[in-house]
Amino acid sequence: MKKIIFTVFVFLMHFFNAQNVYLTKVEKTKENTDKFLYKIESEIKEAEYLGEIEVQGFSKDDAEIFSLIYKKAKEIGANSFSLKPFENVDGTPQNFNPANYRLSLYYLPKDKLINQTGYLYLFASSEKDQKIALNKKDYTISPRSYLIIKTIPGEVYTISTKKLLGSTIKIQPKENSSNQYFQISATKVKSDDTGTGGLNLKSGDIIGLEKSYAEFLTAIYNKENQSN
Numbered sequence: 001m002k003k004i005i006f007t008v009f010v011f012l013m014h015f016f017n018a019q020n021v022y023l024t025k026v027e028k029t030k031e032n033t034d035k036f037l038y039k040i041e042s043e044i045k046e047a048e049y050l051g052e053i054e055v056q057g058f059s060k061d062d063a064e065i066f067s068l069i070y071k072k073a074k075e076i077g078a079n080s081f082s083l084k085p086f087e088n089v090d091g092t093p094q095n096f097n098p099a100n101y102r103l104s105l106y107y108l109p110k111d112k113l114i115n116q117t118g119y120l121y122l123f124a125s126s127e128k129d130q131k132i133a134l135n136k137k138d139y140t141i142s143p144r145s146y147l148i149i150k151t152i153p154g155e156v157y158t159i160s161t162k163k164l165l166g167s168t169i170k171i172q173p174k175e176n177s178s179n180q181y182f183q184i185s186a187t188k189v190k191s192d193d194t195g196t197g198g199l200n201l202k203s204g205d206i207i208g209l210e211k212s213y214a215e216f217l218t219a220i221y222n223k224e225n226q227s228n
Contacts, residue, residue, distance in 0.1 A: 030077030
């Protein structure tokens with residue numbers, strides 16, 4: 001009996017934490033071989049509207065959800081998207097809800113994209129505050145949030161996680177360098193896989209993110225002020 005109750009409990013937990021992605025509207029399709037899916041804002045006025053995706057349910061696995069969104073978007077040839085807020089009764093936009101949101105899908109020629117160079121994006125993992133130092137200035141990035149730093153060509157930027165066994169990287173953007181995206185991961189402790197019963201400590205990783213996935217995160221994460 002206990003096993004049955006446990007099985008039902010696990011099923012219900014999975015059900016209520018599941019996140020589903022639906023292609024809810026298809027206005028038209030577009031033939032193209034573009035591999036990217038970038039977020040657009042002011043470019044919308046020059047973009048060709050293709051359809052709409054709705055995400056229902058919350059999940060901490062943002063990469064998996066983006067993979068599902070990407071596949072749906074490519075079914076109709078979209079290469080760009082924007083967040084489409086739900087509206088209140090009075091027509092004002094609702095606050096973003098990570099458990100239920102919509103994305104409008106578009107096709108936009110790549111040469112029409114703006115703000116693609118000169119910025120550094122730093123994302124926190126989805127679980128806890130992340131403390132970093134950028135050129136010796138300290139920042140704390142809240143869970144599911146990110147910072148944007150305007151970079152200067154030729155200047156060296158040193159990013160450190162300030163933790164035991166933490167990571168440090170240096171980047172030096174050139175003139176018209178593409179935006180760069182990094183995620184600061186949470187500390188992880190896991191069982192040793194050598195059979196000795198020890199623990200492996202993994203702390204403060206700095207992970208480079210693929211641009212399309214990173215731009216998706218900017219749509220569902222909070223943008224933080226730099227003045228920490």
